[in-house]
Each structure stands twice: as structure tokens, then as C-alpha cells.
Amino acid sequence: MQESIERSRYGCNLQGALQTLTEIKGVVPILHTTPGCGIQNYLAGKAGGGNSGYLKGYSVPDSNVYEKQVIFGGTSRLREQIKNTVKVMEGDLYVTISGCEAEMVGDDIIAMTQEIIDQGENAIYYKAAGFKGNQFNGYVGVIDAILTQLSKTDAARGIEKGLVNIFGILPKQDIYWQGNLKEIKRILENIGVKANTLFGFGQEIGQWKEIPKAELNVAVSKWGLDAVKKAEEKFGTPYLYFPGLGLGEDAIGHFLLEIGDKLGIDSGKTKVYLEKEKEYFTHALEQITEYYYDYDFQKTAAVVGDESTLIRYGTFLTKYLGMEVEIAIITDPWDEEGTQEASSLVGKFANRVYFCKDSSEIDEIIENGNVELIFGSGLENRIAKKLDIPNYIVSYPAYGKVILDRCDMGYTGAVSLLEELSSLLINQ
């Protein structure tokens, strides 16, 4: 018998696709689902980092199919919805997305999408049956759909020197996604590399058409791997993979030097920049030294979240703040092969590594873990309150937080973390 999951922290495939697409300016998703799928995404997005995308919650068009369309097929309802959407919503790219019911009854969304393409609109489709995975799969799947279908007709030609596409940061799922993409862009710019971040401020379909022009693709979590492999297969672009892009000098140094090496950038120039950032970070670290000793920052901690977030925080907390990560709980989906890899990556800094999606079980692990501090999601607030220890929010969902610009990556993220964590610990 299947086990039930209490207080599950992730939504479905369709939700992943929608929260990804709504962060590309000019993209109009057209849902072909029963009522509620779009709204669920909106509400879940708010529970995450508080932000909503370019196309706000209730404005996402939806065919809202009922029993009649389930029995007789819903393609004519979808056709009507597409026709009307195109009339009233200007879009650079329309994406027809089918949900569970449409997929179960086999509605032909490919043919419906082709109809608007034939009318001269830019359109693709994505089959997002919710039961075919979770938010992570939705991100992976919809990017694959864009790369496969958009490039058929509209791909840019030639290679632009120093252009790098960034994959693997899931909009909204990574609660600091906007700041993190901005930070990656900033640090890469400093070594003369132009990052195509694809999501968020100023990112529209034009940036997606430039994907084939990149000199290199970079996956900064395992969820970006499929995209970079696909781009390698389709456009011949080489790629680099960083399982959990980090915080602070070590991780970023390694990141920049490897990219620089791949792009033929003078490593001397990169090291000069890294030294400058290191100085600033060290200066920041020195400024909190008094607090560090007075308030005993050397805590025993539990970290809860997706694999890449755990690697990011775990490495930093143990290396720079002398904390002991007693428990690391990986919550994003895993397979057998991935489990071994994740265990060895996370095991480098954590005493005990768990794979768990069930919030009650997570509470239990933490309760018996003898920890003084949690780095988790809003779902860990309850156990933190029970144990009377702080919960520093690092992963989805982040109830009650609005995160627009802050990041938890690179140097800016490291300094931010020092600020926030110090404030939390001295006020405890």
C-alpha cells in the first residue's frame, strides 16, 4: 500500500510549468484544465516567496472544462478559449497547457495549437498532466517544450562570444530565485561573461530565442541538467554542471574559474576579481565577529530543502560559521541513482542525511535530532516553535515572506546571510 504524505510541500507538474512560464514576459499560458488549476498555482506561488509572475494569478486563461468536455472531448472548448485569448491578450508566445482530465481523455492539444500557429501566432504546447510529476518535472518539461518547439522556426543563428545560458534555478520554487539570477549575472559580468538568465525582470521570449547563440550552458542544479543536455544535442552547445551553486568565495571561485576556463578567459583576470570579492566578504565576516562569540553562532543545525539549497547552505555554514550540520533532509524528488549522488554530496558536510517529503516525519527527525537551529521551509515553523528554536527560511514554501531582490547565492547572498542570521541569533 502507498504511504500518505502529510503536509506535502510541492505542487504538480502543471503548477511547475505555470510558475515557470509566468516569469517570462510576453508569454501567455492557456490552460486546458478543470477549474481551479490556475488558481492553485497562484495561491501556491504566494505561499512560496510571495511574488506573482508577469501574468498575475487570476488572469491566466483557462478553458475550465466540466463533465461535458470530459465525456465528449474538450477540443472545441479549447479552440474557443484560444481564439478568444488571442483576441484579448497580446502575447509574444502562447503556450497551450493540458491538465489531468484533458490528458486522460486524449484531447488533441497539438492540433489546437497548430491552428493558431497557422494563423500566424507564435505558439507551442505542453502536456502537463499533473499526475506526471511535480513542480520540478513541470519546470524541466516546459523548458524542454520551449527548446524543442520554439527552435523549429525561430532560433537565432551564430554564436555570441561570452554568452552563457543559466538553467536550474526554478522560479518561485527557489524562494530567492530573482536575486540569485541577478547575482549570477553580476558575478559573471565581472569576468566579461554575459548571462542569459531567461526568467524575471526584463526577460522575454527574445532572450529564449538567443539560447542557441550561447557559447556555453550552465546548470546550477540537477533540475537544469536536462535543459543543458537538450541544448547540447540540438545546438551543439557545451555545458557545465554545478550541483549546488554556492555561497562565498570557495564555491564561487570554483564556479567562475571553471566557466572562465571553458570560455578561454584569462584566469589571472578572474582571480583578481575573486580577490576583490573575497576582501569584501572577509570584511563583512570580521564585522560580526563580536556577535559570533558573544552569541555563540557555532550551533548544531538541521537543514531542510531541495538538494541544491542544502549543498549551498550546508557548505557555507560548516566552513565559514563553524556550525555543525547534524541533520540534512533532502525534500526534492529523487531516484535511486540520484540518491547515492546526493548522499555523497550532502554527506560531505552533514552528519546524517535523510530523504523525506512527509512534513510530520521531518518534524520527528528534527525533534529527535538535538539541534539548536533549523534552516528549513515555512512548514518547519511548527516544530521550531515546539522546540523553541529559530527556523531560518531557506526553502519552499516560505510562508509569510515576500522576497523580491534578496539572494542566497554568491557573495551578495553570503553577506546577506551573515546579516540576517546574525539578527536572528542575537534576537533569540
Added chain:
Amino acid sequence: MSKKIGKHIAIYGKGGIGKSTTTSNISAALAEAGYKVIQIGCDPKSDSTNTLRGNNYLPTVLDSLREGKKIHLEDVSAIGYKGVLCIESGGPVPGVGCAGRGINAAVTLLQELNLFEEFKPDYVLYDVLGDVVCGGFAVPIRDGITDRAYVVSSSDFMAIYAANNLFKAINKYAPSGGAKLGGIIGNGLSAGYSKAIIDDFAARTGTKAVGYVPRSLVVSQSELYGKTVIEAHPEDPHAQIYRNLAKYIAESDDLVIPNPIAVTELRDWAKEWGDKIYDLETGVLAGTAGI
């Protein structure tokens, strides 16, 4: 569900095996015997009750549902031979939508329209597309809608395969209140060994054959006239076969939970019969069961 009015019987069978012909003749025979009968065709082809109502046009329940208007029983039913109330659930056009969900919705709608309270039938026969391909087609045998099912089968392997699939569904749902099996109705039997194959299959699955309907021109001719055999050829021996069958179904309460055969075993069983039939055709004499 409220107390059931009348005996509700589901009749399954592989597509084209003759379940509508058999069901309609059973309905006609029951009506002829003075019972109030409803026959509900649960097949997107919506031709179950044709021979009871002279092939006249009858809007299906789902046609009416599609139009979205308020549905009245009289819009989706027709009085056929000797007062049999004929209803067709209907379904989507082939290749789109979900016919299984359609049957579910149609049966639910008929209950909401108080069909049984209004008509007060003695017997309700559900003629269901036989390959139980998904949950929707199992609706009449679960949720307490019918308490008994019969399966129409020839001696062809695919018909028996479909019957075995129905047995799997009954086996699954019966313990939690779903229908049990009344038996197998052998239909379109022509070869000498046909009856023996059905009997052997019944024995192996812990069921029994409740009637054997041989292949006959009378059936084909009656259908071409848009009538049941009972109506078109009431004196023909075939009509009497249907009357006997109807009488058995009306009176018997001998119901079982069948033991379906596993797929590989079913194939082996079929092969054994293939060998026996070959021996028979080539003149090898053996004491094979019933031939």
C-alpha cells in the same frame, strides 16, 4: 442508494458478439410474459434497443446532456415492444472524450431523474459494452447499480477473453457490494465443439452456462426487419430459446463470484482446445470433454 425497484441485471460481452440481440430478446420475452421492463443500452454505439422499437430514432441521454438543456425522461426514452422502456446512454464520437465517464454520467442522471421510481419496473437490463476497458464500463456492476451480471460469449477465444476480463472486474468489485455473476450465455454457437468450449471455460472459472443460442438465420432476418425474434417469429424454436433464457434470468438467484483465469493460463487453455479441435477435424478420436 435508495431501495432498488425491480431486479437490475447487467449483460456484458465482447463487441459484436450479440449482446444487444440477446438482451433485446430477453426484454421482449419478459415483457411478453407481462413484466414491466426497462432496457438501458450502455454503449456509445447506442443501438442496443433498436429491435425493440423498430429502428426508430431515439435521442441518447448523453446527446441531451451535450445540448445542456433540462432533461426529461420522455425526451430520452421510447416505449418499445409490449411496453419495454428503451433508453440509450450514448457516448462521444469515436476517438474523442471518455465513453467510460459518459456511461457513469448517464446512469447517474437516470437515477437523478427518478427513472425507477416513476416507471416501477420489474426488470432493468443494462446492455454494456463488454471489454471492460476502464472503470467507467464497470459502473453498472459496482456502486450497487446491479446485483447480477451475465456475459454473452461465443466459443471464440477473444469473446472468452472478454468474458474472463469481466470476471476479473466482478471478482474485484463483488466483495465490496458489486454485482455477482449469474452465468454465461452461449451465443452464435455453430460448430459441434462450441458448447463444450464454453462449458469447459465455465467449469474452470467456477461458473456455469445458463443458455445456449445457436447461430440462426431467423435472428439475422428479424434484425433486418428491426424486430426481435420474439416479435418477428414468435413461433420459431429460437423464440422459445430466448423465452427459456428470460425465464431462467427472471427466476434464478443462483449467483457466484467467478474465478478468472490468469492470462498465461488462459492462453495455454486455448492452445489445448486448438489441439483438440485440430484432432477432431483431422479425424483423431479421443475422449475429449463433451465433443
